[in-house]
Amino acid sequence: QKEVEQDPGPLSVPEGAIVSLNCTYSNSAFQYFMWYRQYSRKGPELLMYTYSSGNKEDGRFTAQVDKSSKYISLFIRDSQPSDSATYLCAMSDRGSNYKLTFGKGTLLTVNP
Amino acid sequence: DGGITQSPKYLFRKEGQNVTLSCEQNLNHDAMYWYRQDPGQGLRLIYYSQIVNDFQKGDIAEGYSVSREKKESFPLTVTSAQKNPTAFYLCASSTTAWVSNEKLFFGSGTQLSVL
Numbered sequence: 156q157k158e159v160e161q162d163p164g165p166l167s168v169p170e171g172a173i174v175s176l177n178c179t180y181s182n183s184a185f186q187y188f189m190w191y192r193q194y195s196r197k198g199p200e201l202l203m204y205t206y207s208s209g210n211k212e213d214g215r216f217t218a219q220v221d222k223s224s225k226y227i228s229l230f231i232r233d234s235q236p237s238d239s240a241t242y243l244c245a246m247s248d249r250g251s252n253y254k255l256t257f258g259k260g261t262l263l264t265v266n267p
Numbered sequence: 268d269g270g271i272t273q274s275p276k277y278l279f280r281k282e283g284q285n286v287t288l289s290c291e292q293n294l295n296h297d298a299m300y301w302y303r304q305d306p307g308q309g310l311r312l313i314y315y316s317q318i319v320n321d322f323q324k325g326d327i328a329e330g331y332s333v334s335r336e337k338k339e340s341f342p343l344t345v346t347s348a349q350k351n352p353t354a355f356y357l358c359a360s361s362t363t364a365w366v367s368n369e370k371l372f373f374g375s376g377t378q379l380s381v382l
Binding site: 161189191196197198201204243255256258259260 | 271310372373374
């Protein structure tokens with residue numbers, strides 16, 4: 156079983172839809188959870204950063220972490236065509252120092 | 268305008284040739300990283316450096332080499348020993364190497380292809 160599993164999609168939604176992106180993981184030591192957005196042929200940019208379980212909201216974006224289920228989610232409300240990108244989840248534990256473990260990314264297209 | 272600059276944006280390698288990818292940052296970050304991204308794959312760590320004149324192998328270091336002579340610069344050389352070099356290469360940095368408490372900032376990437 157891979158450490159981090161992420162459905163690669165592609166996911167296509169109409170403008171204004173609520174989008175749900177998810178990752179599951181196997182390492183119970185993971186404590187820090189991130190979502191990166193990557194536009195085509197660009198570097199990833201940090202979108203959301205959460206520690207341990209719970210929710211975090213930033214504008215139209217909400218990140219959820221359920222450590223008991225080893226499951227994290229990113230919700231995008233009122234999706235816009237500019238949200239069309241690949242979304243990567245990433246996570247690390249207290250002991251891994253340098254190393255983030257990334258999911259493979261989900262390609263999202265928001266159609267006008 | 269602070270950030271990470273990678274060059275060139277596109278690079279082509281001939282058989283048996285070594286090529287060097289440039290990465291420069293003006294964020295005053297101690298730690299720098301090189302990742303490789305293949306289509307449909309997650310990012311894989313090649314090398315990282317916690318401080319000047321020090322660097323460590325990541326998960327896929329074979330066929331690559333790095334140097335860290337200056338805080339702001341972390342060039343990656345793809346040697347002829349790397350038999351499958353075609354990929355999108357991403358440089359990143361963070362304030363320190365303790366990623367559990369820090370956030371990675373990425374450059375815009377270099378696409379390397381084999382002629």
